[in-house]
Amino acid sequence: MKGTRSRLALLCAAAVLVTTGTATAAPDDRTGFTTTADTYYGGYRTVSAHEQHLDQVAREHPDLATVVDYGDSWLKTQNRGGHDLRALCVTRRQPGDCALSPNTTKPRFFVMGQLHSRELTTGEIAWRWIDHLVGSTAPEIATLLDTTEFWIVPIANPDGVDNVQRGGDTPIPHRKNGNDTNLQGTTCGALSYDHHGVDLNRNTSSNWGLQNASERQCDQDYRGPAADSEPETRALEGLWRSLYRDRRATDPAQPAPTDTAGVVLSLHSYGNYSLFPWSGGATTRRVGNDAALRDLAQDFAELAGPGWKYGQAGQVLYSASGTTEDWVYDELGVASFVWEMGSAPEETCGGFFPAYSCQSGTFWPKALPMLMHAARNTAAPYSPVPEPTTPCATQVNDTDTPVVSRVPVTVTVGITVTACQGNARSASVVDVRFKNMTVTPIITLDLVAPDGTSYHLQERVVGTVPDNTYSFTLDLSRESRAGTWKLQVYNVMWLGTGDLDRWSLTM
Numbered sequence: 001m002k003g004t005r006s007r008l009a010l011l012c013a014a015a016v017l018v019t020t021g022t023a024t025a026a027p028d029d030r031t032g033f034t035t036t037a038d039t040y041y042g043g044y045r046t047v048s049a050h051e052q053h054l055d056q057v058a059r060e061h062p063d064l065a066t067v068v069d070y071g072d073s074w075l076k077t078q079n080r081g082g083h084d085l086r087a088l089c090v091t092r093r094q095p096g097d098c099a100l101s102p103n104t105t106k107p108r109f110f111v112m113g114q115l116h117s118r119e120l121t122t123g124e125i126a127w128r129w130i131d132h133l134v135g136s137t138a139p140e141i142a143t144l145l146d147t148t149e150f151w152i153v154p155i156a157n158p159d160g161v162d163n164v165q166r167g168g169d170t171p172i173p174h175r176k177n178g179n180d181t182n183l184q185g186t187t188c189g190a191l192s193y194d195h196h197g198v199d200l201n202r203n204t205s206s207n208w209g210l211q212n213a214s215e216r217q218c219d220q221d222y223r224g225p226a227a228d229s230e231p232e233t234r235a236l237e238g239l240w241r242s243l244y245r246d247r248r249a250t251d252p253a254q255p256a257p258t259d260t261a262g263v264v265l266s267l268h269s270y271g272n273y274s275l276f277p278w279s280g281g282a283t284t285r286r287v288g289n290d291a292a293l294r295d296l297a298q299d300f301a302e303l304a305g306p307g308w309k310y311g312q313a314g315q316v317l318y319s320a321s322g323t324t325e326d327w328v329y330d331e332l333g334v335a336s337f338v339w340e341m342g343s344a345p346e347e348t349c350g351g352f353f354p355a356y357s358c359q360s361g362t363f364w365p366k367a368l369p370m371l372m373h374a375a376r377n378t379a380a381p382y383s384p385v386p387e388p389t390t391p392c393a394t395q396v397n398d399t400d401t402p403v404v405s406r407v408p409v410t411v412t413v414g415i416t417v418t419a420c421q422g423n424a425r426s427a428s429v430v431d432v433r434f435k436n437m438t439v440t441p442i443i444t445l446d447l448v449a450p451d452g453t454s455y456h457l458q459e460r461v462v463g464t465v466p467d468n469t470y471s472f473t474l475d476l477s478r479e480s481r482a483g484t485w486k487l488q489v490y491n492v493m494w495l496g497t498g499d500l501d502r503w504s505l506t507m
């Protein structure tokens, strides 16, 4: 199962580079690595160049930029070289700004690159984002610098990037951190799907050890011996705890308050996806702020252009557990996103190692509008749009529809709304009634908005009493009322027979 999955050519989580350069990469030899060059592979910046860049920006813009050391890489904790973990805070600094305290006034937009070290585009986008913030003369940037703190970690996994850049013009596809502790009596290779280290995006304590997080230390998605086992993981979590107030609800299925500020963005490649929690756990599970996150993720995908999809990882791609994106929402209630930058390897500018010219030609023109949209929404990513002032009568589909058969089918029953304009209410109600049920099946119900956004209502056991009516209240305030709404009914157990009697929508 795992072997099969590891050969799927999918985004950052399990992609395999099938190139001769990768397959014949030199055995791992970190101790022999030295470089004085600032770039490799046509222009990509080394770890050392990134470190110098942060220092230089802070030196040249003391009113705007501050370097923060937030921890040590694994190799540094072992006294084997390694790196400080470094972030840059950019804002027009007022007293108290950029403090490692969640009790500040400016909302914080956090961007992270190269948590997966081989995903070269992500560090480059972070570099350019820094330069744009301190160098742009656009009035909107000036306003944002007055009102917002920008936090950038261009290289979240510097030990891993050291391994990647060792390959020079044939970058080594190292994804994980530098931890080469031999826990399982196995010596790992230097291949995309077989190398040492812990996957830092499978190592957090949120949903740790569930789907697609290997227990084998050489696998590219090795989760580590325990949640939060790696210093890079713990350092990031500590940094986020010091930057964001804990606004989560007791139950993550309930929303964090609508005035929760802040956005955390983790850049990955590839696949052209705009993702948000949950990445781990049941794919039908939704965070309390699902509607707002889904809405912003859709915006990002539309800004990115054709071919981009948005959704939870398990909906549009596949699940991943122990991720940083889940941790940020799970522990703090903060809006959290992943962008998987770039198309498949066989396409132009695809894969982990696109030509450096793709950065100016393809990725930066795409990333900048997306970053700006995230920046504009950092103050209140969950803020609801105004409630509709014009009431809308309850819309009903009263057609009897057989929904329970002995085969697993999804029945879709639509309601087309034409008379109501504007957005739906934050407390919209869906009523669903079944009849003629012969046994007690398990039915899942999803509401699909006119724009295709799906809202999972709940798994319900539908009893055999004559009138089984179920009522669901949900936040549809991000949805335009006009158009065709669909109710999707799926009999999980494929047992019994019966009918959907009617369903209605009050919004």
Ligand SMILES: [Zn+2]
Binding pocket: 012, 013, 116, 119, 201, 267, 268, 269
């Ligand atoms: Zn990745």
